[in-house]
Amino acid sequence: MKVPKIRVKLLATSVVMFMMLLTSFASGQANEATIIANQGILRRTANFEGDVVETLALGTQVLLQEKSGDWYRVQLTNGITEGWMYKDLIAVNGEKGSSLKKGITTASTLNVRGTPSLQGSVVTQLSSGSEVTILSQEEEWYQVQLSQGPKGFVHSDFIEVVPNFPQAQVLENNSKVRTTANLQAETIVTLNKADIIFIKGYQDGWYNVVTKDFIEGWISNEVVELQVNVVRPVNRSGTRSNGLSNIKTVAEKYIGTPYRYATAGPNSFDCSGFVFYILNTYYKDYLNERGIDLPRSSRDQANVGASVNKSQLQTGDLVFFNNGTTSTINHVGIYIGNNQFIHASSGRSMGVIISSLDEANYKRRYAKATRL
Template sequence: MKVPKIRVRLLIVSMVIFVMLLTPFAAAQANEATIVANQGILRRTANFDGDIVETLSLGTQITLQERNGDWYRVQSPNTGTEGWMYKDLIVTNGEGSSSLKKGIITASTLNVRSIPSLEGSVITRLSSGSEVTILSQEEEWYQVQLSQGPKGFIHSDFVVVVPNLPQAQVLENSSRLRKEANLQANIIVTLNKTDTVFIKGYEGGWYNVVTRDFTEGWISSESIELQIDIARPVSRSGTRSHALSNIKSVSEKYLGTPYRYATAGPSSFDCSGFVFYILNTYYKDYLNQRGINLPRSSRDQANVGTSVSRNQLQIGDLVFFNNGTSSTINHVGIYIGNNQFIHSSSGRSMGVIISSLDEANYKRRYSTATRL
């Protein structure tokens, strides 16, 4: 049966309108993201020295407007304020970048070639530990997107493939990855302390995570800690360039000051009282500029700032320790470089002292670190 031309035209117009209606929706979905850090810090500029304009809470839904390297320009859903947020603080909703994989280079030096062949010209070379986004695979070759520069090909023998998502560390042995976000859900696998997982989403106190072997499930937010890769923002000298760089000489003036529980100086301190006093007495403007209201207890202080891994510690970072039998934080100090930290100790040498992170007691109890 021959369909009248007018009906064909109407059908085509309807389809076009339908596609047009769907397109903005799909684009909006692709640009939505969830904050997966305890504090989603929104900065005025796309770097860690940028002033903090607002801090958004874990689980907040935001809209991504553009990307500049490792930073996203976003708009606060609370105030409408625009600013920049670091990539490891968020995950995009839906497929987006989470459908891609990340490659970590294992060779001391690896050639990136123009085509998937040893005959291809060398575009650049990557060192061990470098990360690339894997776009596709052609037999034994991965097509990758370099963080700075063009696409290229690397040989699969010299790369470890992991999910292209923010990385987190498991805090306790026998942590359970469940099929759904509740304690009654079936257990998929049991994870151990220091295992690595990759965060795909967050919902009501539970993280949706993927393991290194791409097993997906849900884990309590109290069982893992976000690990933020901020090695790049360190200056060429490897030292901190802002006001906290002199915190070693400032805090050392209080060496020998006695320990006393529930005091915050200047004649005596408990551990969190010492940190609270030093930062609020000498660096109040620094805290205010960044919108940081430092809590009094060590457990609450651990939730302020940006988490950093131990191998990325800089002078002025806060280092936290547990009680040795669980993950509960009960001690804090200030990192002063050379693997040392200054703190008010309640141990045998009571009072403000300098200790090494490699001392058996502190090495065993080390929990996390944050950067204000």
């Protein structure tokens, strides 16, 4: 029996369309995406050490050319400028979330095993807050794919399943998630400071977000901070491969230098003046290579670089604090490892000192961290 020609034609057309969808990156047919970071850093290569091509503003539209691990090769709509951008800095337009789930590790150290059993060999270990892609589930075990590394199995008791979009944090109490991107729109849910949400898109000063409970709505971008989450196995070196790895030794030379408001060294510092002096005196080439013009004030410094989770801090990251009652940044220091940071303090121990992030004062006031 012959198949009618029209059915053969429709079938062939469907196959072609399906193959086009599967090979859109390879064939050069790009998907559109939106920059969801305040500073979308476009790099020459697909890694954080890549030279900065350009810094794109929040809301900029780009075309996705291909994907390599956690990085997208993107092109500006002018058809000329292109480079690589980390996955958490963009939202793919119209994306409904992958059929694959995303998981966040909740244990301080989580074993990734070769088989779904406590007797399985340990492939690697993950620190708290690491992201994994959940491929499947076998009873109480998830098979996961690490963004940098092999597949493996983790126990489901230590994985929180969340929406598969870039993660962000709410900056203020009583922040409203609304039905549409409008201050007059109905409130769906009210969030508080430090609540975690996931960004699906951006439009005219509003983020399209999904909560941990998978409630979707719109929230003002002014009360949201994007968090760049990089999976880092515990058993790999936590030191930087870049030029900030020795910043602890450099900065410690200035311990005891007096605090003085509105000064930037070398004989006295205020908090942002200390950070400004250290980075511009000893690491100017590092900043220049990345196209970073470090501002003078702590509030402005907080807007430079990529935000990182507190659990993912590395030596050389900048840590920021507020006054404890509002979200306004008013203090900054340099993270030096072991949950410690060095800073110019205006408190009772006035001057450059080393403090712990676990101290009650700083734990209460901790606001964010960035990586230059």
